[in-house]
Amino acid sequence: xxxxxxxxxxxxxxxxxxxxxxxxxxxxxxxxxxxxxxxxxxxxxxxxxxxxxxxxxxxxxxxxxxxxxxxxxxxxxxxxxxxxxxxxxxxxxxxxxxxxxxxxxxxxx
Amino acid sequence: xxxxxxxxxxxxxxxxxxxxxxxxxxxxxxxxxxxxxxxxxxxxxxxxxxxxxxxxxxxxxxxxxxxxxxxxxxxxxxxxxxxxxxxxxxxxxxxxxxxxxxxxxxxxxxxxxxxxxxxxxxxxxxxxxxxxxxxxxxxxxxxxxxxxxxxxxxxxxxxxxxxxxxxxxxxxxxxxxxxxxxxxxxxxxxxxxxxxxxxxxxxxxxxxxxxxxxxxxxxxxxxxxxxxxxxxxxxxxxxxxxxxxxxxxxxxxxxxxxxxxxxxxxxxxxxxxxxxxxxxxxxxxxxxxxxxxxxxxxxxxxxxxxxxxxxxxxxxxxxxxxxxxxxxxxxxxxxxxxxxxxxxxxxxxxxxxxxxxxxxxxxxxxxxxxxxxxxxxxxxxxxxxxxxxxxxxxxxxxxxxxxxxxxxxxxxxxxxxxxxxxxxxxxxxxxxxxxxxxxxxxxxxxxxxxxxxxxxxxxxxxxxxxxxxxxxx
Amino acid sequence: xxxxxxxxxxxxxxxxxxxxxxxxxxxxxxxxxxxxxxxxxxxxxxxxxxxxxxxxxxxxxxxxxxxxxxxxxxxxxxxxxxxxxxxxxxxxxxxxxxxxxxxxxxxxxxxxxxxxxxxxxx
Numbered sequence: 001x002x003x004x005x006x007x008x009x010x011x012x013x014x015x016x017x018x019x020x021x022x023x024x025x026x027x028x029x030x031x032x033x034x035x036x037x038x039x040x041x042x043x044x045x046x047x048x049x050x051x052x053x054x055x056x057x058x059x060x061x062x063x064x065x066x067x068x069x070x071x072x073x074x075x076x077x078x079x080x081x082x083x084x085x086x087x088x089x090x091x092x093x094x095x096x097x098x099x100x101x102x103x104x105x106x107x108x109x
Numbered sequence: 110x111x112x113x114x115x116x117x118x119x120x121x122x123x124x125x126x127x128x129x130x131x132x133x134x135x136x137x138x139x140x141x142x143x144x145x146x147x148x149x150x151x152x153x154x155x156x157x158x159x160x161x162x163x164x165x166x167x168x169x170x171x172x173x174x175x176x177x178x179x180x181x182x183x184x185x186x187x188x189x190x191x192x193x194x195x196x197x198x199x200x201x202x203x204x205x206x207x208x209x210x211x212x213x214x215x216x217x218x219x220x221x222x223x224x225x226x227x228x229x230x231x232x233x234x235x236x237x238x239x240x241x242x243x244x245x246x247x248x249x250x251x252x253x254x255x256x257x258x259x260x261x262x263x264x265x266x267x268x269x270x271x272x273x274x275x276x277x278x279x280x281x282x283x284x285x286x287x288x289x290x291x292x293x294x295x296x297x298x299x300x301x302x303x304x305x306x307x308x309x310x311x312x313x314x315x316x317x318x319x320x321x322x323x324x325x326x327x328x329x330x331x332x333x334x335x336x337x338x339x340x341x342x343x344x345x346x347x348x349x350x351x352x353x354x355x356x357x358x359x360x361x362x363x364x365x366x367x368x369x370x371x372x373x374x375x376x377x378x379x380x381x382x383x384x385x386x387x388x389x390x391x392x393x394x395x396x397x398x399x400x401x402x403x404x405x406x407x408x409x410x411x412x413x414x415x416x417x418x419x420x421x422x423x424x425x426x427x428x429x430x431x432x433x434x435x436x437x438x439x440x441x442x443x444x445x446x447x448x449x450x451x452x453x454x455x456x457x458x459x460x461x462x463x464x465x466x467x468x469x470x471x472x473x474x475x476x477x478x479x480x481x482x483x484x485x486x487x488x489x490x491x492x493x494x495x496x497x498x499x500x501x502x503x504x505x506x507x508x509x510x511x512x513x514x515x516x517x518x519x520x521x522x523x524x525x526x527x528x529x530x531x532x533x534x535x536x537x538x539x540x541x542x543x544x545x546x547x548x549x550x551x552x553x554x555x556x557x558x559x560x561x562x563x564x565x566x567x568x569x570x571x572x573x574x575x576x577x578x579x580x581x582x
Numbered sequence: 583x584x585x586x587x588x589x590x591x592x593x594x595x596x597x598x599x600x601x602x603x604x605x606x607x608x609x610x611x612x613x614x615x616x617x618x619x620x621x622x623x624x625x626x627x628x629x630x631x632x633x634x635x636x637x638x639x640x641x642x643x644x645x646x647x648x649x650x651x652x653x654x655x656x657x658x659x660x661x662x663x664x665x666x667x668x669x670x671x672x673x674x675x676x677x678x679x680x681x682x683x684x685x686x687x688x689x690x691x692x693x694x695x696x697x698x699x700x701x702x703x704x
Contacts, residue, residue: 010585017278017308024271031264040260047267051274058278067277070225072660074270077232079657081266083650084239085259090646091243092252121689128696 005060016057023050035100037089048078110160110167110220112150112175113213116142120209127202136556139186139205143212147179150216159222163284166222173431173582174219174358181350181438182212187560188446189343204244208347211237215355219362224273224283227359231269231323234355235262238348242340254339261322261332269319275312279305288367313368317375320363324356326416327386330409334393337405342452342463345401346445349408350438357415361430364419372422379420380515384522386413391526394533400448401463403533404441407489410530411437414504417519421507428582429503435578436496436571440488443564446557447482454551468537470546478551479541481561488568490534491527496571501527503579647699658687 023046030043052071059067119142126138150172157168167175186208214233221227239262243255277283280291295309318329325333337345368375390410397403411433418429451468452461472479488497501523508520553561571578625632665672665680694700 020271020274024267027267031260037256037260041263044260044263044267047264048270051267051270054271054274055277058274058281062281064281066283067274069664070228070273070277070283072664073225073229075660076657077229077236079653080236081232081263083654084236085263086646086650088239088243088252088255088259090643091246092256095247095249095252117686121686121693124693125696 008060020050020054112146116146116213120206123206143183150175165220171220184442185347207237218355219358241344250339254336258336265319265322272312272315279309285367293370320360334405338402342449354434361419383416387526391529399464418504418507421511423507431582433500436500439564440485443485468540469544471541474550484565486534490531494572496568499575
């Protein structure tokens with residue numbers, strides 16, 4: 001069986017960088033253009049996963065496990081964020097029966 | 110970092126104290142916990158320690174920042190009064206517990222040695238604050254603030270994480286000293302010929318943007334007024350003091366240790382960001398009708414003042430940031446304390462009235478509150494004989510001592526903007542003393558009164574003898 | 583071992599074949615089969631029981647709480663993987679640290695239990 005870092009290294013590093021940058025940009029565009037709170041939140045998760053992928057790729061190219069441990073931390077923290085975020089969204093849904101961010105205009109600058 | 114361990118355990122203890130059905134002990138218990146953490150923090154004074162396999166590092170600078178954070182937390186806890194009157198829907202034990210957890214995050218942000226801990230600290234602090242912002246569950250404004258804060262905060266985290274990943278790719282390290290060395294080496298060669306150069310630069314910029322989001326500097330400030338306005342006042346006080354201090358400290362630590370070699374990359378944008386922050390914060394604050402919202406904009410402008418000295422990089426930068434954070438924190442907390450009691454006494458149909466008109470005639474029946482308000486506003490405006498004056502003075506002195514003529518421009522902008530500040534900081538004072546109002550005498554609990562006396566006395570004391578703490582820093 | 587782009591050709595052929603089969607069967611059944619509509623045939627199939635109401639009714643928030651708690655406690659397990667892989671090298675120190683970590687999680691779990699979140703009947 002091949003070692004997993006070797007398998008990862010069969011694809012050039014540049015491809016990983018470009019791919020995760022593309023994922024990251026999709027995430028940013030999603031956050032900036034969508035109106036539904038859940039979809040915005042999914043876009044944020046996409047950004048986090050782009051960072052995860054990049055860390056894993058760099059980590060196996062540098063033969064340094066720290067990057068992969070960081071990925072674990074990001075996953076755990078993202079789970080905590082999901083818990084809090086969905087709770088906030090449920091709380092809002094209970095009050096206004098909608099999760100369209102356009103309705104939230106009580107606070108204006 | 111015994112304070113972190115102790116505070117985590119105290120936070121859990123607090124959650125379980127909630128099962129005792131005795132709400133009276135929560136406030137003193139939390140206050141005691143914070144003070145114990147303060148003592149543990151000072152125990153490391155004059156030593157440099159690495160903790161948890163080089164994840165955190167404490168030195169005198171970080172201990173000073175931790176002390177300011179803990180003092181601000183203690184003051185906020187002291188004015189919390191069991192979090193509102195709605196008995197059924199409040200969970201004070203949980204709020205105090207989450208508050209302590211978020212302080213753990215803040216301390217990690219000022220002591221981090223590895224980008225691991227920077228990320229985890231920011232997340233502990235932010236996730237706790239998302240919950241506390243939305244803690245007023247039935248209030249739509251609080252809900253909205255929580256959602257905005259959550260979406261914007263996690264967006265900023267995502268940006269910062271991608272930056273961390275890129276910097277890791279370019280330097281192969283998460284340790285801030287290690288990154289600093291690698292950046293120095295990369296600088297020696299032509300950076301664009303280095304295959305990792307663009308990755309490194311992109312990463313630094315993204316981390317930088319993420320951090321500026323967190324301290325609400327100007328192009329990234331738009332969430333701040335809404336969130337500060339919608340959150341319950343007590344947590345706004347916490348956010349605008351502890352979160353801001355921790356954010357500025359983290360930015361300063363990262364920029365001064367890891368990236369001094371590429372000053373040109375982040376220094377030039379930061380000049381414009383600082384000027385823009387000062388401008389937007391102060392000018393928009395003038396047009397606010399709500400006292401709370403005005404304080405939100407003023408917190409943006411104070412982030413601008415703090416960024417000046419981060420930029421200036423003089424030997425006195427450390428002590429200037431510390432002094433300004435302390436002066437700003439105590440003044441803001443006493444302003445929020447007055448706002449909370451007054452807006453509750455003036456509440457219309459169950460909702461607290463947070464506009465300037467709520468303060469009308471405050472001085473007639475409540476001379477003490479009016480005096481506290483006056484001192485805190487003067488301090489925020491930077492009038493002599495208050496702590497805020499010396500805070501601004503040290504920062505402008507830093508800016509002028511830098512040889513670059515750019516800093517003289519920034520300092521002139523900052524001085525102009527602080528004169529604009531005087532205008533809107535006097536609005537509440539004028540409302541309190543010169544306008545007519547029918548505010549009854551407000552009864553204050555002893556601990557509340559004591560807190561107000563402490564903050565006011567400290568503000569005046571630091572305004573008369575700044576060397577008392579300036580020499581420690 | 584290096585893969586050339588041409589090595590992926592069989593996969594493309596496979597994808598093409600799979601897609602073609604799906605499209606072909608869908609189109610073929612559409613053209614060939616007789617079309618007779620009746621109430622019983624157009625009804626949503628629900629195990630032979632007559633379907634009631636809309637499928638998109640709000641679900642009790644209790645499911646949400648349990649699901650979120652599951653996610654939280656589930657994800658913490660990932661920290662045990664690196665520890666389990668290096669179990670022998672980390673030795674007793676690692677074991678003690680893992681006990682501290684698990685006891686913190688356990689404290690959270692006891693809190694959840696005492697708070698009554700998992701009381702389904704309440």
